[in-house]
Amino acid sequence: MLSELKTYISKPVLVVRENDSLLRATREMRNHNIGALVVVNENEEVVGIITERDVVKAFADGNFDATVGDYMSREVKGVKIGTDIYTALKTMVDNGFRHLPVVEGDKVHGIVSIRDLVKALVDLDNLSNMRIEASDLNSCPVCGLEIDEFGYCGCGAGSD
Template identity: 35%
Template sequence: MTVKAILAQKGHDVLTLGPDEKLAEAIHKLAAHRVGALVVTNEEGRIVGIISERDIVRVMAAHGASALDMGVRDGMTAKVKICHEHHTITEVMEVMTAGRFRHLPVEKDGRLDGIISIGDVVKRRIEDAEREAEEIKAYIATA
C-alpha cells in the first residue's frame, strides 16, 4: 500500500498554522482537535516546519510559561522529513522509526498535500495482515 492509497481513504485535510502564530495558539489547536502535531506552512502552502507536543514540552521546559508568547517558529522543528504519495507503508515506517516521530507530512508539487500518522500506518498494516490471513484460510479451505 502507498501513501496515495492512505490519503484516498483518510483525505488530504491537515491542520496547519503559520510560523508567526504564538505557541499558545498551537497548544489550543492541538488540544481542540485532539492531534499530536501541526504542520507549519507559509502563505503559499509550503511546509516550513512541524510542531508537535514533544516540541512544545521542550520549549516549555526551557522557558517556562513565557514560552506561550513565543512564536511557533521558535519551537517548531524546521528540518521536516516529508514523504510523497508514491512512498510505501514500509518506507514511511522506516523514516518514522529512524527519526523517532509519529507524523509525516505529504508533499506534492512543493506544497502540503496531507499527513500520515503512525496510527494510519499501523491501521493499514493490520488490515493487510488480516487480509492475507483470510486469503490463506480461503486457499487452504479450497485445496
C-alpha cells in the first residue's frame, strides 16, 4: 500500500558508532548524499542520530576533532516499519525532527527524511487525483451519481 512508510525508507541502512570521528560521519553523509546517520552501540541498538546540523554546529564551534557522540542527538524517536506516512510526519512535526529511524524490534531497517515524506504525500496526491479523474468520467461532480446517456444525473445538475 502506498501510504505505508516502508515504500519511502532510505536504504541501505548506514550507521556509525559514538566513538567514530565526526569527520568520518560527515564523509559517509557526503558519499551517500544523505543528511543523517543512525548511531548504534556495540549491540547494534540505536543510541542516537547524527545529522548535517550537528556537524555544522561542531565545526562552527571549531571542534574539528569531535566524535559522533559529542554532537549526536540521544533522544531518538523511531517509528516501526509498518507506520503510515501521516503518523511518521506527525512525529517529525511534533518533535522538530527532519529524520526518523525506522525500526522493527531491535533492528534498524532504514531512515526516513522529511524529503521522503513530502515525496510520499505528492505520490498520494497524484494517485488520488488519478482516481478522481477516472471517476469523473462517469459521475456527477455535484452528487457523485452516474451520469446518464443524456448527460444528466439524479440531482439534475448534469455533466456541465
